[in-house]
Amino acid sequence: MSLFKANLGLKLFAWRYIPLIGFCSPKIVTMNNSTLEVTMPHSWRTKNHLGSVYFGALAIGADLAGAFLVFSKAKARGINANFAFKDVQGQFLKRPEATVHFISNDGDIIDQMLDESLATGERINKPVNVVVTCPSLHGTEPMATFSLTLSVKAKPKR
Numbered sequence: 001m002s003l004f005k006a007n008l009g010l011k012l013f014a015w016r017y018i019p020l021i022g023f024c025s026p027k028i029v030t031m032n033n034s035t036l037e038v039t040m041p042h043s044w045r046t047k048n049h050l051g052s053v054y055f056g057a058l059a060i061g062a063d064l065a066g067a068f069l070v071f072s073k074a075k076a077r078g079i080n081a082n083f084a085f086k087d088v089q090g091q092f093l094k095r096p097e098a099t100v101h102f103i104s105n106d107g108d109i110i111d112q113m114l115d116e117s118l119a120t121g122e123r124i125n126k127p128v129n130v131v132v133t134c135p136s137l138h139g140t141e142p143m144a145t146f147s148l149t150l151s152v153k154a155k156p157k158r
Contacts, residue, residue, distance in 0.1 A: 001075070013071075024040055036103075037065070037101055038064045038068070039101050040061045041099050042100070045057075055092065063148070066085070066146070066150060067083060069107050069110050070110055070152060073107070079118065079157060081114060082153050083151060088148045089146065090147075096134040097134070098134050104128055113154075118155070123151055128148055
């Protein structure tokens with residue numbers, strides 16, 4: 001899936017089903033088989049009273065980085081995949097005061113979850129990790145880290 005199609009799909013999904021995601025204006029900048037990177041602007045929509053990115057906006061970005069590959073991988077395989085997060089743990093390490101990047105390198109884990117769910121017919125739960133950076137100010141230094149337990153149930157399309 002091209003980045004253009006992925007971002008169009010993200011916008012359509014967000015504004016139709018979860019407008020709060022669309023309100024934060026996330027953008028997919030890297031998407032391949034193993035990695036998803038989403039950016040979110042540092043703007044009045046995402047900032048808190050201290051001028052850094054609000055933790056709610058950080059949670060939205062972590063949600064997208066941790067789960068959007070499920071959409072694209074399921075579509076590519078021609079399967080239906082229902083998913084949700086069962087829990088989330090976040091560590092806020094430094095105040096992000098510019099555009100933030102959310103990076104997950106857990107595409108292989110998502111592939112394993114889809115394979116296992118298709119084979120067993122069961123819902124599969126595994127953690128996926130997201131690192132939040134603020135490259136314009138701090139390079140690759142983590143601003144926050146998230147571990148989200150992704151719960152996936154996959155089945156063939158009828």
